[in-house]
Amino acid sequence: MICPHCERNLLRKERPGNRCGHCGRAYALDPKTNPLRLNDLRVRRVATALTDGGRIGIVPDQLWYALSRKRLRGTEYGEGCMGTAFLVGGFVTVIAFFAEEPFLLIGSAALLLVGLGVAAARALGAGRGLPPVPRESFPTQVLSPWRSVYRALPPGVLDPARPAGGPPDTAGTTAVLVCPDPAVIAFLVADGLPARHGLAVVRSVAEAVAAPSNGPVLALHDTDADGELLVPRLREALPGRTVLDAGPPLRTVRALPSAVPYRDPRRKPRPADLRFLAEQGGHSPEDLKWLGQGWRFPLVGLPPARLLAVVDRVAERVGRGTDPERRRAAELGFLTWPEAAGPDPVGGR
Structure with missing residues (x-):
């Protein structure tokens, strides 16, 4: 090194x-x-x-x-075991032939079978995504x-023990942002995004119901079973409220070569949750199987600047629809003209 x-x-x-x-x-x-x-x-x-x-x-x-x-x-599942089994098995086989000791062939065959078993498990995906x-x-x-x-974290990494600011002021909020991931909330708060758009930030459906705002609800979530369940549960708990899904679409994420998911065997969804998602529609059998195996693509896996840009854009559009002054400004083109000049360099604030 x-x-x-x-x-x-x-x-x-x-x-x-x-x-x-x-x-x-x-x-x-x-x-x-x-x-x-x-x-x-x-x-x-x-x-x-x-x-x-x-x-x-x-x-x-x-x-x-x-x-x-x-x-x-x-995956590195059984990598050392597989290599050792093949190496020792081959060595023992050679010795058995030259020494004319047939019983050694039994040991070499067992070792080769172990190696083949590990190789088959790797081919089927054992250990992948962990x-x-x-x-x-x-x-x-x-x-x-x-x-x-x-004596410090790597440059640019926020210290979770030292929040960038207190909780966002909920007075006068125009919308609610629901995000179950506290790390993503800390990231957005550090950038000032909730305060900039008048968002009340909460982590659960219950907190969204109790939030001091009757405006639209933005659901920002991981691409996993829990994330797919969040939007229908919010709509069920908040009848009559507009609930917008701001999370990465499952099918889009699964089709992107650059999106690398991971598995957490401890957080597999319950069969009842998968049945609920199937009843909701919009998920293929392949999607449901993928979710049922515990696969997920987290919000923290998105490029940070892109995540900020997406949430910033969605929150801005929601603000235009709820704030009369912003809506009037949008009609005049005040908030739309920069788009023609190129993307807004989010993160340069």
Whole structure:
């Protein structure tokens, strides 16, 4: 690996105890010892890309997904076991033939069968989509070593222990934003988006019902079973209210090669939830099977600047429909003319 301080290429023996053997300075992450195979330079490079060169702040969960994405595409299930079984099985087979010991063939056949079984399981997807570092373990396994060396989080990463501001002011809100993910809420609040659009931010259906606003409801959710259930449950709990689905569409996400989902076996939906989704319509049998296996694409997996742009645009359109002054300005073209000049560089505020 390359030392993040002196940029010398270090062999394993030249970096004992996560310390460069040339400049003597400590570094946080060694690709040989951490599950994500990270080094400090890669973390900085990814953080810079996510923050759009430092123009926006991100939450640790967004960094977790970006650093895990490459490993989520494949699987390491039984990789060492499969290779060892084939290697030892082949070696024992050769010995059996030369030594003329037929009983050794039984052992070699067993080893080869083990290797074939693991290979078949890998081909069927065993272990695929399982994060090497679970989301909830990322602060301990990656960010804690980083803090101990650099006394701060990677550049542009917001400290969850130090909120960017208090809860958004709900007085005079024109709409409600429902988002079950506290990390995404923290990200949006840090950018000032709820305050900018007069959104009351809540996390659940019950909180949406109690929110001090009779305006439209925006549902921002992960692409998973819980997310697909959120919109119909909101419409059921808020009859007569406009409920807009602002989450990434399931079929669109599944068709995107760049969208890398992951699985959480602990959060598989209940059969009753899948039956409810089937009754609602709009989901193919393949979609329901995908959801039932616990697959999900999280909001923190979206490029942060794009997530801000989408929510900003939806909230702005909702504001035009509920605020007479904004609606009148939109009719005059005041809020629409920048679109002809090009995309608004969200995150440059």
